[in-house]
Each structure stands twice: as C-alpha cells, then as structure tokens.
Amino acid sequence: MKNDTLTLDRRHIWHPFTQGQTAPDPVVMTRGQGAHLIAEDGSRYLDLISSWWVNIHGHARGEIATAISDQAHRLEQVAFAGFTHRPGVDLACRLAGLLPGDLDRVFFSDNGSTAVEIALKIAWQYWRNQGDARRCLFAAFGGGYHGDTLGAMSVGFSSGFYAPFADMVRETAFVPFADTWLGDNAIDDKEAATLSAVETLLSEKADHLVAVILEPLIQAAGGMRMGRPDFLRDIVARFQAAGVIVIFDEVMTGFGRTGALFACHKAKVIPDIVCVAKSLTAGFLPLAATVCREDIHQSFLSNSFDTAFAHGHSFTANPLGCAAALASLDLFEKEHCLEKIARIEQIHHQRLADLSACPTITHRRVMGSVAAFDLHGGDQGYGAEIGRRLSERMRKRGFILRPLGEVVYLMPPYCIDEHDLHSAYDGLAATVPTLLD
Numbered sequence: 001m002k003n004d005t006l007t008l009d010r011r012h013i014w015h016p017f018t019q020g021q022t023a024p025d026p027v028v029m030t031r032g033q034g035a036h037l038i039a040e041d042g043s044r045y046l047d048l049i050s051s052w053w054v055n056i057h058g059h060a061r062g063e064i065a066t067a068i069s070d071q072a073h074r075l076e077q078v079a080f081a082g083f084t085h086r087p088g089v090d091l092a093c094r095l096a097g098l099l100p101g102d103l104d105r106v107f108f109s110d111n112g113s114t115a116v117e118i119a120l121k122i123a124w125q126y127w128r129n130q131g132d133a134r135r136c137l138f139a140a141f142g143g144g145y146h147g148d149t150l151g152a153m154s155v156g157f158s159s160g161f162y163a164p165f166a167d168m169v170r171e172t173a174f175v176p177f178a179d180t181w182l183g184d185n186a187i188d189d190k191e192a193a194t195l196s197a198v199e200t201l202l203s204e205k206a207d208h209l210v211a212v213i214l215e216p217l218i219q220a221a222g223g224m225r226m227g228r229p230d231f232l233r234d235i236v237a238r239f240q241a242a243g244v245i246v247i248f249d250e251v252m253t254g255f256g257r258t259g260a261l262f263a264c265h266k267a268k269v270i271p272d273i274v275c276v277a278k279s280l281t282a283g284f285l286p287l288a289a290t291v292c293r294e295d296i297h298q299s300f301l302s303n304s305f306d307t308a309f310a311h312g313h314s315f316t317a318n319p320l321g322c323a324a325a326l327a328s329l330d331l332f333e334k335e336h337c338l339e340k341i342a343r344i345e346q347i348h349h350q351r352l353a354d355l356s357a358c359p360t361i362t363h364r365r366v367m368g369s370v371a372a373f374d375l376h377g378g379d380q381g382y383g384a385e386i387g388r389r390l391s392e393r394m395r396k397r398g399f400i401l402r403p404l405g406e407v408v409y410l411m412p413p414y415c416i417d418e419h420d421l422h423s424a425y426d427g428l429a430a431t432v433p434t435l436l437d
C-alpha cells in the first residue's frame with residue numbers, strides 16, 4: 001500500500017474550508033524560504049497570501065526558529081493559572097506599550113477566533129459584573145468575519161459562511177460597512193447610510209448593546225473591503241459616546257498590514273478591546289491576545305470568584321509562542337518593516353494602475369501591504385469558478401493566490417523581493433485577460 005504524503009492525506013486528513021469531493025489535490029510543501037514555499041517535487045511558489053495572512057517576515061526565519069528553540073530548551077509550557085513566565089510577561093508589556101491609550105491588560109489564547117470569543121465574553125461579563133443584565137445584543141458590521149467559533153459566527157454571520165449553523169447563533173444587530181475603491185464616487189453616500197444606521201441603532205438600542213465588534217479599515221475574509229480611516233474614527237466616537245464597548249478585531253490588520261502597526265493607529269482611535277493573532281508570531285506558532293482597557297479588567301476584581309473571568313485554554317500564553325512573538329517584534333523594528341510596507345503599497349498602486357485597462361478587473365483597492373480587485377464577468381460568491389481558475393493558472397506560473405470567490409487579493413510577507421512582486425503582477429496581467437475564454 002502506498003504511503004506517500006498525498007495518499008495518506010487523502011485517507012486521513014479533513015482540510016479546512018475545502019469541499020473534499022471536488023477540490024484538486026493539495027500541494028505537498030516541504031520547505032519555506034523567504035517569501036517562497038517549496039513543494040515536494042522541487043517547485044517553488046511565491047506566497048502572495050502570506051500563508052493565510054500569518055507570515056510577515058518570510059518562511060523559516062532563523063531568528064524566530066532560534067528563539068523558539070532556545071525557549072523550548074528552557075521551558076516549553078506551564079499552566080498559566082497560578083504560574084507565570086518571563087516571555088509571557090515581556091510580550092504583554094510589549095503589546096501594552098505598542099497599543100494606544102490604556103489598552104494595558106492582556107489575555108492570551110491561541111487563535112483569532114478565541115481572541116474574538118474572549119473579547120465578546122469579557123464585554124458581556126463586564127456589564128454583568130456591574131449588575132447590568134439588560135445588555136444582551138452585540139452589534140457588528142455587515143460582511144464582517146471574526147472566526148468560526150460560536151460567538152464569532154454570531155457576530156460574523158452576515159459574511160455568508162455559516163448557513164448550516166443559522167440556528168446555532170445569537171441574534172446580532174448589523175450595520176452596513178461603507179467600503180470603497182480607487183475612483184469610487186459613491187463613498188460619501190455609503191458612509192452616510194452607515195452613519196444613519198448607526199444613529200438609528202444607538203437611539204433605539206444603546207442601553208441593550210454589549211459591544212460593537214468590527215474589522216478596522218479592512219474587512220478581510222468578507223472580500224478585502226476597505227474603509228476610510230476618518231470615517232472609522234467618526235463611527236467609533238459615536239459608539240463610545242453612547243457607552244458601547246468597541247472591540248477592534250485586528251486579527252488580520254495587526255502588525256503592519258494596513259501600513260501602520262495597528263489599524264487603530266492609522267485611524268487614530270483608541271478602541272476598548274483589541275484582538276490580535278495571525279502574524280503575532282509571524283506565522284510560526286498559534287498564539288493570540290485580547291487586550292483590554294485596564295478599567296474593564298478592574299471590574300472583574302472582587303473578593304468573589306463569581307466576578308472573575310472563568311475562561312482559559314490549555315495553551316494560554318504558551319512560552320514558545322510568546323518567544324516567537326517577541327522575536328518577530330524585534331525583527332519588525334530591526335528590519336524597518338513599516339518602510340518595506342510603504343514600498344509594497346507603492347508597487348501595488350503602480351501595478352494596479354497598469355491593470356486598470358483590463359475590463360475583467362474592477363474595484364481596484366490598496367491599503368498598506370494589501371491590494372485587491374474584483375473579477376468582473378464571471379460567476380460570483382465564495383465558490384466562484386473564475387477565482388478558482390485564476391488561482392490554478394497562477395499556481396502553474398509559480399504564484400500562490402487564494403481568491404475569495406471573485407475577489408483577488410495580494411498580501412505578501414514584508415520581506416518579498418520587489419522583483420518577485422513585479423513578476424506576480426506580470427503573471428496577473430498575462431492570466432486575467434484569458435479567464436473568460
């Protein structure tokens with residue numbers, strides 16, 4: 001019986017976000033090097049999606065591997081209730097220092113969904129610890145995605161990924177997300193519609209809202225939909241003025257993606273709770289953090305366990321993850337990543353402008369290291385054939401893309417070589433016009 005990787009994979013693996021019956025065989029990857037992944041058969045692929053948006057410094061970076069190895073030889077894991085450790089404490093201090101205002105209290109977990117789940121639960125219990133049990137409703141933005149656990153599905157329901165689970169989730173109040181693109185002249189109207197929906201929601205239900213959660217500036221999985229920083233600031237101010245807790249899901253936007261270290265910096269706002277994960281460890285290990293305002297944490301302190309936050313995970317603050325995150329933050333500074341991102345953003349703008357003549361490409365948009373456009377003229381929705389076709393053809397040319405249906409995006413690691421990024425755009429220029437043939 002064959003025991004090569006693919007045969008065993010077909011027999012035993014259940015892949016995420018995959019229709020196992022129709023999906024092509026996965027590519028067996030054996031190595032990573034910089035912005036490239038190298039397959040078993042020796043083919044090299046440029047990772048234009050940063051391996052699901054987690055990789056920022058390139059694959060198999062020695063500095064991070066060494067930090068993890070050093071930590072593994074000292075202390076690999078310890079329960080985080082009743083015990084603490086230096087990498088966890090150092091990382092919490094570092095995050096608190098990097099985030100604005102009094103976002104100083106860090107609760108660790110292990111992925112984006114848990115970071116969101118924790119934020120929702122903290123907000124929920126915050127009100128109950130103060131005797132306010134009226135607040136039972138979360139608000140969120142239409143098309144937002146926050147992860148696949150139950151609470152995250154509730155507030156991300158309108159992203160369209162959860163139809164089989166419709167009866168499992170809680171009711172959420174959704175307001176429209178005002179997204180824009182280059183040359184969009186309807187953005188003022190869209191923002192006015194959002195503002196009016198927010199005002200109506202606050203006038204009718206402010207006292208019943210637990211919190212509002214949103215992906216600041218870029219709704220990622222929902223289609224790389226981009227909003228304007230000034231408008232985000234305005235919206236946040238309205239929720240906060242009405243006493244509603246504002247949760248920023250920076251799981252994708254964190255660590256430079258929008259061109260600032262965090263989207264909250266770019267929008268110049270101080271949310272009440274921030275969720276980070278994905279590139280926190282530069283993609284080396286699963287680790288996440290939910291960071292709250294210190295006064296929210298204070299409301300959990302009393303002489304009774306009843307007001308404590310009874311939530312935890314086996315791997316909360318795993319020391320290896322914390323060591324990886326600290327090494328990644330060091331690299332972020334040492335390698336002047338914000339400058340690299342600004343250069344990537346310039347190339348995105350320049351090359352998307354070149355593509356503007358192609359009628360299949362619409363709604364071009366850029367923010368920081370993220371560029372996106374829609375494919376026009378084919379089918380639409382997450383399973384869109386046109387996006388799958390593009391991904392297969394680009395893969396044959398050595399580029400990894402994973403369109404969200406008809407939405408194509410590029411989100412490379414910051415270490416990407418400029419020449420490689422240009423060649424990816426050359427590949428798109430050659431491939432996109434053939435998609436409808």
Ligand code: PMP
Nearest residue numbers: 111112113145146147220251252
């Ligand atoms: N929030 C956002 C904004 C995300 O993009 C994602 C993942 N794509 C999540 C939460 C969930 O993160 P994870 O996949 O690590 O659970």
